[in-house]
Amino acid sequence: MSKSHATDAKTNEYLERYMEGVEHRNPGEPEFQQAVFEVAASIFPYIADKPKYHENQILERMAEPERVMYFRVPWTDDEGNVRTNRGFRVQFNSAIGPYKGGLRFHPSVNLSILKFLGYEQTFKNSLTGLPMGGGKGGANFNPKGKSDNEVMRFCQSFMTELYRHIGEDTDVPAGDIGVGGREIGYMFGQYKRITNRFVGVLTGKGLEFGGSKMRTEATGYGAMFFLRNMLEHAGDSLEGKRVSISGSGNVATHAAEKTLQLGGKPLTLSDSGGFVHCADGFTQEQIDWVKELKNVRRGRISEAAAEFNNIEFHEGKRPWGVEVDCALPSATQNEVNSDDAATLIKNGVKAVAEAANMPCEQAAVDAFTEANVMFGPAKAVNAGGVGVSGLEMSQNSARIAWDEDHLRSLLEGMMKDIHDSCVEYGTQESGPVNYLAGANIAGFVKVADAMLSYGHV
Ligand code: NDP
Numbered sequence: 001m002s003k004s005h006a007t008d009a010k011t012n013e014y015l016e017r018y019m020e021g022v023e024h025r026n027p028g029e030p031e032f033q034q035a036v037f038e039v040a041a042s043i044f045p046y047i048a049d050k051p052k053y054h055e056n057q058i059l060e061r062m063a064e065p066e067r068v069m070y071f072r073v074p075w076t077d078d079e080g081n082v083r084t085n086r087g088f089r090v091q092f093n094s095a096i097g098p099y100k101g102g103l104r105f106h107p108s109v110n111l112s113i114l115k116f117l118g119y120e121q122t123f124k125n126s127l128t129g130l131p132m133g134g135g136k137g138g139a140n141f142n143p144k145g146k147s148d149n150e151v152m153r154f155c156q157s158f159m160t161e162l163y164r165h166i167g168e169d170t171d172v173p174a175g176d177i178g179v180g181g182r183e184i185g186y187m188f189g190q191y192k193r194i195t196n197r198f199v200g201v202l203t204g205k206g207l208e209f210g211g212s213k214m215r216t217e218a219t220g221y222g223a224m225f226f227l228r229n230m231l232e233h234a235g236d237s238l239e240g241k242r243v244s245i246s247g248s249g250n251v252a253t254h255a256a257e258k259t260l261q262l263g264g265k266p267l268t269l270s271d272s273g274g275f276v277h278c279a280d281g282f283t284q285e286q287i288d289w290v291k292e293l294k295n296v297r298r299g300r301i302s303e304a305a306a307e308f309n310n311i312e313f314h315e316g317k318r319p320w321g322v323e324v325d326c327a328l329p330s331a332t333q334n335e336v337n338s339d340d341a342a343t344l345i346k347n348g349v350k351a352v353a354e355a356a357n358m359p360c361e362q363a364a365v366d367a368f369t370e371a372n373v374m375f376g377p378a379k380a381v382n383a384g385g386v387g388v389s390g391l392e393m394s395q396n397s398a399r400i401a402w403d404e405d406h407l408r409s410l411l412e413g414m415m416k417d418i419h420d421s422c423v424e425y426g427t428q429e430s431g432p433v434n435y436l437a438g439a440n441i442a443g444f445v446k447v448a449d450a451m452l453s454y455g456h457v
Pocket of ligand 1 (some may be wrong): 001056174176177178179180219247248250251252271272274330331332333354355357382383385386
């Protein structure tokens with residue numbers, strides 16, 4: 001056996017033992033286990049010859065949240081019935097700054113999903129280069145079909161418990177699935193009322209009360225900047241590229257808009273009812289219509305097919321069967337499985353960029369890697385959202401507001417820096433960049449070295 005094979009075998013043995021421990025300590029938490037495995041598989045080979053990380057149990061400590069809050073959220077519906085939901089906040093890692101990460105309101109929310117998101121957020125926030133730790137929270141509340149008043153009462157009740165755990169220098173939540181401008185407004189209003197303080201404790205706020213320009217657009221725009229950087233690094237460009245996008249929320253609609261602006265063709269959007277396909281590529285007018293449908297009328301994506309002649313609706317299906325050059329899963333976790341990956345590869349996809357968090361199952365990621373499809377992992381691709389949230393925190397602390405052009409160029413620069421960090425840590429001897437390993441290692445180093453400086457805390 002050669003020396004490098006012997007090292008590989010030892011590294012794999014460590015990884016296996018480590019994952020056994022993670023699975024044992026976190027039973028019934030498949031999403032969290034999947035996220036830890038994905039990171040550990042990249043980090044173990046990197047730290048094989050760096051004993052300080054092993055000796056100080058860095059990976060073991062990183063896989064334990066610093067603190068988890070779990071609380072009851074009672075509220076009253078419009079018929080006067082008392083309803084009860086579960087609220088959570090996972091404060092994962094504050095080594096490099098206050099906990100920072102979104103709040104998700106969706107019936108599927110549970111501890112496994114929030115731990116996976118908080119864990120990933122730690123590395124993502126590190127990649128932005130800004131001083132932000134990782135956290136995530138939310139509730140198993142479904143805003144769909146609820147009146148504005150019901151959503152307001154829920155948000156107020158949720159914040160009535162959450163407020164004691166957060167603060168502008170402690171933990172700064174933002175939006176995520178099911179938490180947009182409306183919910184952030186209700187929660188910020190309640191925080192201000194309870195504490196009598198007007199501070200930047202949440203990001204994604206309205207522009208009238210401390211929000212940042214470009215925050216709404218940042219995740220989707222940033223994802224497309226990243227995809228463009230990947231293509232250009234490989235000597236290609238976005239010009240004329242057909243792009244399939246899933247989801248029709250904040251991330252998906254802004255990704256579609258930026259695809260158009262950068263010369264690409266956005267062909268699909270979706271929701272949990274199915275996907276819509278426009279073979280000509282959506283126009284800006286159609287994207288604006290979808291934004292209004294989702295944010296104001298709170299309708300279903302199927303309605304787009306009734307409104308526009310050149311749009312077809314495919315009920316109950318995901319968009320991965322459409323022939324494209326690039327795919328941008330932008331809805332939710334594990335929405336691309338190995339069959340979807342095989343179809344995309346068969347149809348000649350060149351690049352896949354995860355705009356949602358962990359939308360590709362591990363088997364799908366492996367299939368893309370094996371087929372030499374460029375693969376951008378979520379923690380790098382969608383980091384523009386939290387990046388501009390970090391800039392919202394800076395503006396709030398300084399009590400100033402930057403203009404849109406300045407913020408757009410900061411976002412574009414940040415995505416370029418993140419891309420270049422992935423290239424620095426992920427370029428393989430054979431040539432192509434392993435963006436997954438690059439993002440994991442670049443995110444890890446800063447957090448791990450800060451943790452080493454603190455001793456065993
Ligand atoms: P939104 O709530 O605005 O939109 C979510 C979209 O995904 C909707 O179209 C929704 O359809 C669809 N969706 C949600 N769950 C499912 C499901 N189980 N199956 C199929 N479709 C589903 O959320 P965002 O756009 O903000 O977030 C999308 C993804 O991006 C998430 O993974 C989030 O964590 C990630 N992200 C978001 C950031 C942000 O700034 N907003 C920042 C970084 C990451 P339906 O209405 O039918 O549920």
